Each structure stands twice: as C-alpha cells, then as structure tokens.
Amino acid sequence: MSHSHSDRDDVVTRFAPSPSGDLHVGGARTALFCWAFARGRRGRFVLRIEDTDRKRSSDAAALGFQKALRWMGIDWDEGPMPDGSICGDHGPYMQSQRLAIYESHMERLLEADLAYHAFDTSEELDAKRTAARAEKKAYRYDRAGLAIPREERFSRAAAGESHVVRFRTPDAPITITDEVLGEATLPQGEVDDFVIRKADGFPTYHFAVVVDDALMNVSHVLRAQEHFNNTAKHIVLQAALGFEQPVYGHLSLIFNPDGSKMSKRDKDKAIRAAVKAASLETPPEGTITREAFDSWIGDKKSQLDHDALILMAEALDVTLPEINVADFERSGYLPEVLCNFLSLNGWSPGNDLEKFDNAFLAEHFDLTRVQKTPARFDRDKLLAFNLDAIQAMPEALFRERVRAHGMRFHPDFMSALTTEQFDLLADASRERSKTFDDLFKSNGWLLLADEALTWPISKPVRKAMLKGEVPGRILLEQASELLQGVEVFEGESLESTLTAWAEVHCEGNLGKIAQPLRIAVTGGPVSPPIFDTLAMLGKERCLARIKGCLAVMQDVANSA
RNA sequence: GGCCCCUUCGUCUAGUCAGGUCCAGGACACCAGGUUUUCAUCCUGGUAACAGGGGUUCGAAUCCCCUAGGGGUCACCA
Numbered sequence: 001m002s003h004s005h006s007d008r009d010d011v012v013t014r015f016a017p018s019p020s021g022d023l024h025v026g027g028a029r030t031a032l033f034c035w036a037f038a039r040g041r042r043g044r045f046v047l048r049i050e051d052t053d054r055k056r057s058s059d060a061a062a063l064g065f066q067k068a069l070r071w072m073g074i075d076w077d078e079g080p081m082p083d084g085s086i087c088g089d090h091g092p093y094m095q096s097q098r099l100a101i102y103e104s105h106m107e108r109l110l111e112a113d114l115a116y117h118a119f120d121t122s123e124e125l126d127a128k129r130t131a132a133r134a135e136k137k138a139y140r141y142d143r144a145g146l147a148i149p150r151e152e153r154f155s156r157a158a159a160g161e162s163h164v165v166r167f168r169t170p171d172a173p174i175t176i177t178d179e180v181l182g183e184a185t186l187p188q189g190e191v192d193d194f195v196i197r198k199a200d201g202f203p204t205y206h207f208a209v210v211v212d213d214a215l216m217n218v219s220h221v222l223r224a225q226e227h228f229n230n231t232a233k234h235i236v237l238q239a240a241l242g243f244e245q246p247v248y249g250h251l252s253l254i255f256n257p258d259g260s261k262m263s264k265r266d267k268d269k270a271i272r273a274a275v276k277a278a279s280l281e282t283p284p285e286g287t288i289t290r291e292a293f294d295s296w297i298g299d300k301k302s303q304l305d306h307d308a309l310i311l312m313a314e315a316l317d318v319t320l321p322e323i324n325v326a327d328f329e330r331s332g333y334l335p336e337v338l339c340n341f342l343s344l345n346g347w348s349p350g351n352d353l354e355k356f357d358n359a360f361l362a363e364h365f366d367l368t369r370v371q372k373t374p375a376r377f378d379r380d381k382l383l384a385f386n387l388d389a390i391q392a393m394p395e396a397l398f399r400e401r402v403r404a405h406g407m408r409f410h411p412d413f414m415s416a417l418t419t420e421q422f423d424l425l426a427d428a429s430r431e432r433s434k435t436f437d438d439l440f441k442s443n444g445w446l447l448l449a450d451e452a453l454t455w456p457i458s459k460p461v462r463k464a465m466l467k468g469e470v471p472g473r474i475l476l477e478q479a480s481e482l483l484q485g486v487e488v489f490e491g492e493s494l495e496s497t498l499t500a501w502a503e504v505h506c507e508g509n510l511g512k513i514a515q516p517l518r519i520a521v522t523g524g525p526v527s528p529p530i531f532d533t534l535a536m537l538g539k540e541r542c543l544a545r546i547k548g549c550l551a552v553m554q555d556v557a558n559s560a
Numbered sequence: 561g562g563c564c565c566c567u568u569c570g571u572c573u574a575g576u577c578a579g580g581u582c583c584a585g586g587a588c589a590c591c592a593g594g595u596u597u598u599c600a601u602c603c604u605g606g607u608a609a610c611a612g613g614g615g616u617u618c619g620a621a622u623c624c625c626c627u628a629g630g631g632g633u634c635a636c637c638a
Contacts, residue, residue, distance in 0.1 A: 018638045053637055122636075129635085136561035138634045164636050176564090184564055190634090198636040205638045229564065229633045250565095253631075257571070341572090344587090348573055352586040371573080374631060378571050381588040391601080432600040442599085460598080502597090514597035526599045 011043025012219045015069075015076070016209065018050045019062035021264055022324035025377065026224065026254045028072060029342040032361070033251060033370075034222045035074045036343070039362035046216055047079030049094045050209070052202045057096070068325035072335045073358050078216070090216040095208050102203040105211050105241055106165060106196070114240045115196060117157040118145030118166045140192040141166065165197035167207075167237060174232040179249040179367040181228065191232045206233045214243035222367075225250045225374075249367045252346050253374045256321075262377060267313075267320045268296075268303050274316040284315035322379070332405055332436030333382070337389045341382045345375040355388070387434045399426040405436040413440050416447045424536045428528035445522040446536060450544040453523045455552050460525040464515040465553050472516030473553040478505065479513050480546045489539040491531045498531070520549035 013034040017027055038045040047066070051057035066082045069075075078088025092098055109115035125141075132139035145153070145166060157163050169192060175185045196207035203211070213221060228250045238245050256262050275297070283293035288308050296302050304312065313320045322328050328338050339358050348371075349356065349364050356364075390398065403422065406414045417425070425446065429439045445453065455461065465472040482501055486494060499510060506512035514530040521542050527533045534542050 016638090020638090050638065056637075125636090132634090133561085138562040140562095140634080178565095181565060186563065190563055192634090195636050200636080202636090204636070209638085225565085225632060227632095227638085230638090232564095250632095252566090255631095259630090344572060346572090350574065352574065354573090354587055368577090372566055374566090375573090376571060378588065381572065384588055387601080431602095434600085438600090464598090498597095509597085511597045518598060524598095528599090530597055 010217070010219065011038055011041040012046060012217050013038040013043065013222060014046035014048055014213070014216065014218050016048040016050050016212075016223075017065050018053060018056070018205075019058060019065060020053070020056040021061060022326055023065045023068040024262065024264065024324050025328075025338075025342060026262065028068065028325050028338075029254065029345060030222065030224055030251055031069055031074055032072065032339055032342055032358075033347070033365060034220075035076070036358070036362045036365040037220060037222060037367075040365055043219070044077040045075075046088065046090070046218065047076040047093065048212060048216070049080065050205065051094055051096045052205060052208055054096070054200070054202065062094070064326070068329075071329055072325065072339050095203075095212065098208070098212070099202070101215070102197075102208060102211055106203070106207070109167070109196075109240060110165065112240075113150070113168065115165050115167050116145055116150075116193075117153040117163045118193075118195075119148070119153075119156065119161060119163045120144055140189065141194070143193055146193075162199050164195045164199055166193040167196045167233075167240070169193050169233075169236055170239075174235060176228070176231045176235065177248065178228070178231070179247060180370045181225075181250055181372060184228075186229075186232050191236065194233055196237070206230060206237065210234050210237045210241065210243065213246055214238065214241070218246050220247045220249065222249045222251060225252050249370065252371055254345055255374050255376045257376050257378060259376065262323060264323055265301075265303060266323055267309050270318055270320055271304070271309065271312050271316060272297075272300070274318045278316065280316075284312070287311040287315050330409055330437070332409075332433075332438065333386050334389050334401075334436075337382070337386045341385050345377065346371045355385070383434050390433050390436075391431055393430070395427055395430065398430045399423055402426050402429075402433075402436045402439055406440060409437070410440045413447060421446070421536050424532060425528070428532035428536070432528070442526065443528075445524070445527065448523075450541055450548065453545055453548065455519065455523050455549050457556060458525070460515075461519055464519055464525065466557060471557070472512065472519075473550060473557065475505065475513050476516040476520055476546060476553075477550055479517060480543060480550070483534075483539065483542060483546075486539065489535060489542075491535045494531045494534055517546070520546045 015027075015031040015034050017023065017031075023031075035045050037043070047069070049057075049062045049065075051062070062080065063082065066080065070082060076087075078090060079093040080086055086093065106115070110117075124144075128142065129139045146168075148156075171188055173185050173188050174191060175183060177183050194206060195204050197203055212218075231248055231250070235245060237243075254262055256266065260266075283290060287293075288296075288304070288311065292304075292308070296304055309320060312318075320327070322331055322333075325338070329335070336357055339361070340354075340356060343361050343365070344354060347365065347369055348354075349360075350369065393401075399422075403414070403426070406422075414422070425439065425443060429443070433439055465476075479498070479501065482497065486497055498513065502508060502510045502513055515525065518527050518530055518533060519525055521527075521533060521537055528536075537545070
C-alpha cells in the first residue's frame with residue numbers, strides 16, 4: 001500500500017463517528033475543527049462511518065449525523081451524502097463495507113507473526129481482569145495465546161474455533177507526538193497485545209481506523225482526547241503495516257457546567273430529578289406505561305427513548321438539557337452561532353476576538369492555539385451570542401428564518417396565523433428573542449379562540465387590574481370604548497390614539513392602561529409591545545377579549 | 561490503583577513557547593445605577609483569577625522542582 005507523494009502532500013482530515021445515537025456537541029466540535037483545518041489549507045475533508053459495532057450502529061443514526069453536519073454548514077469532500085450518493089475515490093466509507101480490505105491486511109500481519117489467533121474465553125479474561133483490579137494493578141493481557149504453538153493456532157482457527165486476533169505489540173516504549181499535547185512516552189508493557197479482530201470477524205476500532213486513515217490518505221487526525229492513549233496502539237500498528245504516521249492532535253473534552261461529563265444520560269437525569277422532586281410513583285398520565293416507568297426507575301443507568309423523554313418532560317414541565325446538535329436546532333439556535341460558540345470552547349483566535357463565522361475559523365484555525373484543558377459548556381453565553389446574532393439580523397431575514405423554524409417545529413402555530421399576522425409577530429419579537437423558539441413558546445395567546453382565553457389571577461395581574469386609586473379594569477372599560485372608535489387598527493394609529501388618551505386619563509402614564517390591555521387580550525402580563533399585540537389580534541378579537549376579561553375582573557372584584 | 565496529560569476571574573479565555581509593557585485584558589454570568597408600556601433588550605459602572613510551597617533571576621502568570629487538585633485511559637465500544 002504505497003501512496004504517491006503528491007497524494008500525501010495534501011492535507012486530509014476526517015471525521016469518523018460511530019453511528020449510534022445523535023451527534024452531540026463534543027463530536028460536533030471535533031467535526032468543525034477537522035473541517036476548518038482542511039478548509040483552511042485547501043485540503044480534503046472526509047466523512048467516514050465507523051460502524052464496526054454491529055449491535056450499536058444504525059443507518060438512521062448515520063443519516064442523522066450527516067444532517068446535523070449539514071445544518072452546521074459543514075460539508076465534506078468524501079463520504080456518504082445525505083441524498084444517498086457517495087463521493088470520493090477511497091470508498092467505501094462505511095467500515096462495515098470494508099471487511100475484505102481489513103482482511104487482506106490482517107492476513108499480512110498473521111503471516112508475518114505480527115499478530116496471532118487467541119482462544120481465551122471472555123470468562124477467563126474477565127477473571128484475570130477482576131484479579132488485576134483487586135491487586136490495584138492495570139490489567140494487561142498476559143499473552144496466554146502465544147503459548148500455543150503457531151501451527152496449532154492456525155489449524156484451530158481454520159477449524160472454526162471461536163477466536164480473536166491480537167496484535168503482537170513490540171516490547172519497547174512508545175512515543176506519541178501530538179500537536180496539542182506535545183510528546184509523551186508510554187513505558188514498555190503499557191500497551192498490551194490488544195485485539196484487532198473480534199470473534200465475529202469484524203476488525204476492532206484500532207485496526208480499522210489505522211487501515212482506513214492510511215488508505216484514505218488522512219494526513220491529520222484530530223479527535224477527542226479520550227483517544228490519546230489509543231494512539232500508541234495506532235502507532236505500532238502503522239509501523240507493522242508499513243503505513244505512514246499521520247499528524248495527531250487530541251482535543252480536550254466538553255463538560256457540563258457542573259464539571260460532569262456531558263452525556264446523553266443527562267436528559268434522563270433531569271427527568272429523574274423532577275420525578276423525585278414530585279415524589280412520583282407512577283408515570284404521569286399519557287406518557288409511558290407503568291412497566292416501562294418501573295424498570296426505568298429501577299435502573300438508574302437505563303435511558304428512555306427520544307419520544308418518551310419528550311412526553312415525560314412535557315408532563316413534568318422540565319426543560320431537557322440540549323446535548324445533541326439536533327437539540328440545539330429544535331431549541332432555535334442559529335447554526336452559525338452554535339459553531340462560533342463551540343469553537344470558542346477549546347480554541348480562540350486571540351486578540352479578544354469572539355464573534356466570527358466558519359469562514360474565519362477555517363482561515364485562522366490552527367493546532368497551536370488549541371486548549372489542553374477540558375471546557376465547561378456555558379449555555380448562558382451561547383444564549384447571549386444567539387441573542388446578539390438575532391438582533392443583528394435584518395428584519396426580513398429574521399422573518400424568513402423564524403418562519404422556517406416554525407414550519408419545521410411548530411406547524412400548528414404557523415397554520416393558525418395569516419402571513420400578515422406572523423410578520424407582525426416576527427417583527428415585534430426579533431429584538432427580544434434569544435432563540436427562534438422563544439417566539440413560539442411565549443405567544444400561545446395568539447392561537448387561542450377568544451372564548452378559550454382565561455385570566456389567571458397572579459400578583460402582577462392583581463396589581464394592574466384591581467389595585468390603585470383607579471383600578472386598571474375601570475380604565476380598561478373606558479379604553480375599550482376608545483378602541484371601538486379606532487378606524488385603522490394598526491400599530492401607529494393605535495399608538496397615537498392611546499398615547500393621547502393616556503395623556504388625559506392616566507396622567508400621561510401609558511403603563512397604566514397598557515398593562516390592563518395586555519392582560520385582557522393575552523391573558524397574562526407578558527407580550528410584545530402593546531400596540532403590536534393589539535394590531536396582531538385585530539379590533540374584533542381585542543374587543544371580544546376585553547369584554548370577557550372585564551366580566552371576570554368584575555367577579556373577582558365583587559368577591560373580594 | 562498503574563500509566564499519560566493538565567492547572568489564569570463563577571465560566572470560556574488572552575497573556576506562557578522567545579521572563580520586565582500584566583498590582584493580569586476581553587466575553588458570558590453576577591452586583592449596583594440608568595432607559596423602557598410588560599417581559600426582554602439597551603446604556604453606565606463594579607466585584608472577581610495567575611492552585612499551594614520551594615527555587616533560578618535585578619525581575620516570574622511566564623523557567624525548574626515538590627505537593628495538592630482535575631482530566632484521560634486500563635473492553636472482543638468507538
């Protein structure tokens with residue numbers, strides 16, 4: 001397997017996820033950095049799917065990864081494409097389709113006695129592992145398989161006896177050179193004779209990754225720090241197979257704000273906490289079955305599936321933590337902001353510069369400025385960045401993007417409004433939206449039928465409606481008549497009419513009438529600016545709602 | 561526990577490689593004041609860190625050593 005020089009001179013990076021679950025932010029950042037590194041050097045970026053674990057991998061997950069990357073604005077030159085096609089001359093890019101390739105290299109190692117069949121049972125190995133742990137020692141394979149004569153190993157394997165193939169690790173220290181972490185030498189014996197082919201015939205990660213990176217001409221391997229120790233295995237494997245060694249760079253991990261490792265389990269954790277807080281012993285109505293609930297509660301490590309998670313979160317009024325790229329999309333973050341913020345975790349361009357796009361990242365990203373320490377993921381800062389980006393957006397663009405978000409995640413909301421209504425809402429919401437989703441979460445009052453609106457009595461409602469020398473409900477009654485006479489029910493005319501009216505009836509304090517009006521037409525004390533709020537609803541509906549509200553407030557006042 | 565790596569405000573980080581311009585800068589968060597018809601936004605100001613201890617040096621956040629703390633890894637998962 002020799003490669004031409006021109007081939008190797010190019011920068012080639014790859015992102016090689018195993019397709020289980022969804023792409024989480026840590027993986028997304030790795031992909032982003034790999035992409036940026038290649039793009040900034042006119043190199044190629046490869047997407048490879050590492051599906052050698054047949055139990056955990058799925059095609060759906062692989063597609064989900066591709067969509068998540070696309071959403072972030074990350075494109076790749078080689079690998080599977082979301083439309084089902086395949087790009088690149090070094091495929092296949094699904095490891096499960098490369099078995100014959102691995103096998104040919106495996107044979108070379110076996111023939112040269114650089115690898116050997118091992119017949120240990122998992123029970124035997126487990127026992128040795130347990131013993132090592134009891135002695136507080138690191139477990140290392142004892143090369144028991146090597147005691148079997150070579151001929152016998154081959155014949156037993158040929159006869160179909162269950163076995164794995166282990167790599168015969170050289171008896172020498174191994175030095176890893178890493179562009180981020182520097183140089184580290186593992187003492188001899190630290191890397192044992194690891195498995196390179198599993199009993200099911202599939203290569204292990206270590207073997208597949210080394211073969212693929214070499215055959216795909218990968219020049220720079222940028223991956224998570226959890227792989228740092230594995231690199232030693234990859235280096236000795238490359239030497240045995242006669243492959244060139246790529247440049248390595250290991251990226252620090254991303255943690256939760258509390259310092260715990262960010263994981264998919266965090267969603268279950270959030271719900272478990274809510275279940276505990278509410279002392280629930282049965283699943284909430286309309287969520288999951290009693291059996292599912294009991295087994296989930298019984299096993300703290302078990303996870304609910306995606307739909308169950310959402311149902312439970314809604315029933316318990318819990319906000320699930322965003323972990324996956326798809327979560328951030330659903331929550332209404334801008335992909336360019338997520339990318340910007342993600343790259344600030346573990347990398348910075350210096351000069352106090354914080355806001356930049358992917359093109360800038362590609363141009364300036366380099367390994368020397370990558371942080372060695374893990375970063376905690378600060379959602380507040382991400383939110384602040386998202387707000388800034390939305391505020392900086394032209395009105396028309398915001399309309400367009402927030403509409404797209406609505407069509408995707410809130411179709412009922414969208415179909416309930418006219419285009420004019422929605423544009424009004426979008427314009428009124430832009431400056432106060434931290435995410436696209438904010439608009440949909442906080443304006444449910446628009447969708448309700450006028451008869452269905454209610455006015456829960458809370459402290460701010462009581463204050464605005466019932467307290468004071470002239471209670472708000474009285475002013476509201478008067479303002480209602482005023483509104484009846486407004487011909488052009490639009491923001492500007494409403495503003496001039498109501499401001500003038502407030503000048504006379506509220507001592508110039510618009511708030512005195514704005515708040516009662518807001519509560520009357522929305523059912524609560526929070527909404528976009530009052531004139532926009534009124535205009536969106538239209539004259540008829542405003543008057544109907546005010547009428548209903550006044551009746552309720554009258555009752556409350558009477559019973560007080 | 562073995563091995564490897566790391567350690568600047570609450571958080572993300574600049575500064576560390578080439579010691580003085582750093583009684584440590586920016587951002588988010590927080591606190592105080594202001595603007596505002598609600599919420600949010602916005603404006604102004606403020607609190608806040610070189611993990612600890614030894615060296616080296618005229619001088620150390622920056623170099624060396626020790627201690628403490630953190631992380632990764634120790635699978636027929638990747």
